[in-house]
Amino acid sequence: xxxxxxxxxxxxxxxxxxxxxxxxxxxxxxxxxxxxxxxxxxxxxxxxxxxxxxxxxxxxxxxxxxxxxxxxxxxxxxxxxxxxxxxxxxxxxxxxxxxxxxxxxxxxxxxxxxxxxxxxxxxxxxxxxxxxxxxxxxxxxxxxxxxxxxxxxxxxxxxxxxxxxxxxxxxxxxxxxxxxxxxxxxxxxxxxxxxxxxxxxxxxxxxxxxxxxxxxxxxxxxxxxxxxxxxxxxxxxxxxxxxxxxxxxxxxxxxxxxxxxxxxxxxxxxxxxxxxxxxxxxxxxxxxxxxxxxxxxxxxxxxxxxxxxxxxxxxxxxxxxxxxxxxxxxxxxxxxxxxxxxxxxxxxxxxxxxxxxxxxxxxxxxxxxxxxxxxxxxxxxxxxxxxxxxxxxxxxxxxxxxxxxxx
Numbered sequence: 001x002x003x004x005x006x007x008x009x010x011x012x013x014x015x016x017x018x019x020x021x022x023x024x025x026x027x028x029x030x031x032x033x034x035x036x037x038x039x040x041x042x043x044x045x046x047x048x049x050x051x052x053x054x055x056x057x058x059x060x061x062x063x064x065x066x067x068x069x070x071x072x073x074x075x076x077x078x079x080x081x082x083x084x085x086x087x088x089x090x091x092x093x094x095x096x097x098x099x100x101x102x103x104x105x106x107x108x109x110x111x112x113x114x115x116x117x118x119x120x121x122x123x124x125x126x127x128x129x130x131x132x133x134x135x136x137x138x139x140x141x142x143x144x145x146x147x148x149x150x151x152x153x154x155x156x157x158x159x160x161x162x163x164x165x166x167x168x169x170x171x172x173x174x175x176x177x178x179x180x181x182x183x184x185x186x187x188x189x190x191x192x193x194x195x196x197x198x199x200x201x202x203x204x205x206x207x208x209x210x211x212x213x214x215x216x217x218x219x220x221x222x223x224x225x226x227x228x229x230x231x232x233x234x235x236x237x238x239x240x241x242x243x244x245x246x247x248x249x250x251x252x253x254x255x256x257x258x259x260x261x262x263x264x265x266x267x268x269x270x271x272x273x274x275x276x277x278x279x280x281x282x283x284x285x286x287x288x289x290x291x292x293x294x295x296x297x298x299x300x301x302x303x304x305x306x307x308x309x310x311x312x313x314x315x316x317x318x319x320x321x322x323x324x325x326x327x328x329x330x331x332x333x334x335x336x337x338x339x340x341x342x343x344x345x346x347x348x349x350x351x352x353x354x355x356x357x358x359x360x361x362x363x364x365x366x367x368x369x370x371x372x373x374x375x376x377x378x379x380x381x382x383x384x385x386x387x388x389x390x391x392x393x394x395x396x397x398x399x400x401x402x403x404x405x406x407x
Contacts, residue, residue: 009129020326021103023093023264025049025077027057027315028296028322028348031383034162035323035344037084043330046087052076053225055142058312059376060347061180064145069340070209070356070381074142080382096266098292103264113328114273118278118286118294122259122310131232136255151252152181155189158313163189166237166250168193168229170205172347173211177256179350189251194239197255203309205345211355211364220349226323229257257312261298268354273307283335284322289330297321303340314340316379325339346372370376 020043022029033047062068077088083156091105092290096116096355098239103111124140127131138144139153155163167174167311178193185191193200193216200216200223201209216223224241232255233236234406237248270286271279277300279287286292287311295318297310308314321338328335344358346368354369356362363371380386 008174013159016064018101018112019332020045020115020117021111021113022047022119023096023103024119024121024296025054026119026121026296027312028055028121028299028319029117029315030077030080031323032117032119032295032326033081033115033189033320034084034381035319036326037086039323039327041151042085043327044087045085046089047077047081048091048093048111049077050090050092052078052090053142054080054381056376056380057140058346059373060139060145062175062373063142064148064177065180065184065351067351069224069392070142072392075381075385080385087372093264096292097266098266098268098289101291103176108369113291115291115329117294117322117326118252118263118298119315120258120261120263120298122261124255125258125260126255127258129220130230132255135232135234138255139173148181148254149288151199152184152197154186155251159177159188164192164247164250165189166194166248166253167193168194168198168232168237168253168255170223170225171256171258173256175200176348177254178221179212179219179353180348183351189218191219192224192236192248193221194227194229195225196226196264198225198368200225207355207357207362207364207391208345208347208355212349215349215355236321239271244339246304259297263298266292277307282337283325284318284338285325285329287334293322293326295319301338310338312379313333313343317341346375348372350390 005274007149009040021084022033025047036042036045036301056073057072059068063070063073081088093103101113119273124138132290137147157178167178174193178191182191193230201212215335225240227239229237230240232253237253263278278294278297278298280294282300284293286294296315303307317340318338325335346356348354352366352369354372356372357365368407377386377390380389
């Protein structure tokens, strides 16, 4: 007889009896693990994540400004997963053999799995522009927040004439960051927001876009549209704008222009889009595979004719669907398609300021800021962490309220 190699694509789903390996502990990975723990008969779950803290990215701007504390938006994985029945390993996956159902980690471990979830997210994309990786700052981690806080302190202390910060990319991250930094700098440095397209926030709701433009104008943030970055230097930007080439002197450049996607090496190689996102069917299973799934930014999933956006709202909703489908697949049951429900859009627009559209409500200003915080409170991972954060906010509010009554 001739030996036959049985691939992941050919195996019946009911054979997936090993643990669920989740690669990446961001929104999609962590929330899928937590949703699996709540299933009636939860499978064994191993979360592979090299960092020791989960980071709630939509509130990173409030950590930068000091409106929120580090433990509130960056809880430790060991605390979040305690008593959940979820194992956590601090390591990074480098190679996935879908035929053998085995992963290899950078630490040299070889781990078997029954099902695997790829939730590795994305990273800052340089688009091949010279100097970005060497000189530009990013804004996606706690270390990034610390670096920017130190930069703000330095610029406020120096108060030299013509100090300038440049932010490249006028999507949600760039606009929110520009507003926060402008408030924190208090006029000690000019903030320039550079966008290659003709307007900021091209994909945003019209109300939020209008409020954002107004917020930028109120803070004297200079918005440069139709402007392309040709090179990033240590203290300069080489630009190509409507009036031609220009060299812009800067104290620092912050890069928020886009994401790149680089999952671990997978054999056999899966299909991906031009940005590197893994193509999935509507059940969140990788196209052509039985036991490999993906969710969050790394997953390319269609909604009608368009790809779903790479944002936290999509990842939140995918986690619940994916956890249920993993359990169904293990039982040999049909999987359910993922249906995205647009719950609206919220944006931070400076210290104590925000804009939101959703549920028939359009709101801007301090009230929108408080509503945005409350909405995200309900999305923080784990009920116990939500209660701790709520208790902290209540404790902060009571002295402030007492002060108002006493004045």
